[in-house]
Amino acid sequence: MGKSSGSPDFEAYFSDKAKAMRASEVRELLKLVESSDVISLAGGLPAPETFPVEIIKKITEDVLTNHADKALQYGTTTGFTPLRLTLAEWMEKRYGIPAGDVEVMIVAGSQQALDLIGRVFINPGDIVVVEGPTYLAALNAFKYYEPEFVSIEMDDDGMRVDVLEEKLKKLKAEGKKVKFVYTVSTFQNPAGVTMSLERRKHLLELAKEYDFLIVEDGPYSELRYSGEPIPPIKHFDDEGRVLYLGTFSKIFAPGFRIGWIAAHPHFIRKLEIAKQAVDLCANPFGQVIAWKYVADGYLDEHIPKVIEFYKPRRDAMLEALEEYMPEGVKWTKPDGGMFIWVTLPEGIDTKLMMEKAVAKGVAYVPGEAFFAHRDVKNTMRLNFTYVPEEKIREGVKRLAETIEEEMKALKG
Numbered sequence: 346m347g348k349s350s351g352s353p354d355f356e357a358y359f360s361d362k363a364k365a366m367r368a369s370e371v372r373e374l375l376k377l378v379e380s381s382d383v384i385s386l387a388g389g390l391p392a393p394e395t396f397p398v399e400i401i402k403k404i405t406e407d408v409l410t411n412h413a414d415k416a417l418q419y420g421t422t423t424g425f426t427p428l429r430l431t432l433a434e435w436m437e438k439r440y441g442i443p444a445g446d447v448e449v450m451i452v453a454g455s456q457q458a459l460d461l462i463g464r465v466f467i468n469p470g471d472i473v474v475v476e477g478p479t480y481l482a483a484l485n486a487f488k489y490y491e492p493e494f495v496s497i498e499m500d501d502d503g504m505r506v507d508v509l510e511e512k513l514k515k516l517k518a519e520g521k522k523v524k525f526v527y528t529v530s531t532f533q534n535p536a537g538v539t540m541s542l543e544r545r546k547h548l549l550e551l552a553k554e555y556d557f558l559i560v561e562d563g564p565y566s567e568l569r570y571s572g573e574p575i576p577p578i579k580h581f582d583d584e585g586r587v588l589y590l591g592t593f594s595k596i597f598a599p600g601f602r603i604g605w606i607a608a609h610p611h612f613i614r615k616l617e618i619a620k621q622a623v624d625l626c627a628n629p630f631g632q633v634i635a636w637k638y639v640a641d642g643y644l645d646e647h648i649p650k651v652i653e654f655y656k657p658r659r660d661a662m663l664e665a666l667e668e669y670m671p672e673g674v675k676w677t678k679p680d681g682g683m684f685i686w687v688t689l690p691e692g693i694d695t696k697l698m699m700e701k702a703v704a705k706g707v708a709y710v711p712g713e714a715f716f717a718h719r720d721v722k723n724t725m726r727l728n729f730t731y732v733p734e735e736k737i738r739e740g741v742k743r744l745a746e747t748i749e750e751e752m753k754a755l756k757g
């Protein structure tokens with residue numbers, strides 16, 4: 346090797362799009378929390394205690410004994426056919442989505458589905474409607490394809506579809522059209538709320554009237570601790586306008602990285618081509634295991650156990666919020682999922698407050714990054730699935746003290 350004349354300008358090699366990519370400041374902040382004795386209500390992870398380890402051992406033995414040829418070989422891009430068919434049947438049974446109306450493609454977690462959807466549907470400048478707040482990593486996945494985001498506010502019944510309708514009228518008057526609406530319709534991440542039945546139907550009517558698609562992301566749908574199930578929007582979709590995303594991450598184990606897209610075959614054909622270039626196929630070993638997990642009835646047996654494990658944690662957080670939070674603080678009361686959304690009085694910036702909270706021994710995710718336009722400062726996301734009840738109570742108590750002090754300081 347010749348004598349080095351110093352490092353090249355590393356940054357200069359990146360594409361313009363890569364240059365625009367930024368590490369999430371929240372993630373950087375949370376790294377500091379991981380190692381300390383701070384109670385973190387910030388995470389978004391399922392509890393490892395819910396992973397069905399013994400079942401996985403049993404299935405893995407069976408798969409290696411009887412299906413090694415398929416499990417250890419490359420697979421087709423759309424996925425392992427028995428898994429695809431089994432999932433279609435399972436969705437028909439659970440959600441009333443007719444198996445004959447959809448094709449299922451297996452993806453490397455529903456996160457990959459979001460990226461593929463960006464690739465296949467978004468031209469720069471296309472309008473993509475999201476909830477305000479919405480799933481942060483969906484914003485990041487779509488952003489790469491340079492859409493224009495329109496963010497629609499939410500209340501306890503999910504996205505304000507009436508507000509969307511007004512926006513659609515305005516856009517139409519300007520000669521503009523929405524490409525798709527992205528919604529986490531049930532137990533939303535981050536807000537915890539669920540779109541009401543009436544709004545689901547209204548949204549689909551609007552999709553027909555204004556000719557757009559709906560991307561319905563349902564990773565938490567099965568984690569219901571109270572209330573009655575509501576069918577997904579996809580259930581009412583008689584035109585093939587809804588792409589439904591499912592995942593094993595919260596009902597099996599996220600480590601498998603297996604999710605699925607259920608959509609009209611016309612869309613699946615294009616998504617398949619896009620996926621081919623990304624990874625050829627989703628992990629076949631995991632797919633064969635997941636097939637056995639669903640087909641042999643383990644999934645249906647396991648879901649109630651996960652619910653039983655999380656429900657007391659949800660209850661503990663709601664009770665602690667009720668007990669400790671000062672007047673003027675509001676929060677959602679989710680019937681399921683993993684998150685509660687807290688809104689503080691106007692004027693408090695939860696990102697700036699984070700350092701004080703960490704000093705008191707508690708962490709949360711500041712809400713700003715969950716908004717497409719980062720224009721809301723006084724909110725935060727709390728997770729109730731990862732830490733045990735007594736820590737949840739103590740964490741919320743510490744958080745309430747931090748907020749109380751911040752409110753006093755604000756009043757001056």
Ligand SMILES: Cc1ncc(COP(=O)(O)O)c(C=O)c1O
Nearest residue numbers: 454455456480529534592594604
């Ligand atoms: C709304 C939403 N969509 C998608 C994902 C990604 O899940 P997966 O593990 O299937 O990639 C998550 C994960 O937290 C999520 O909250």
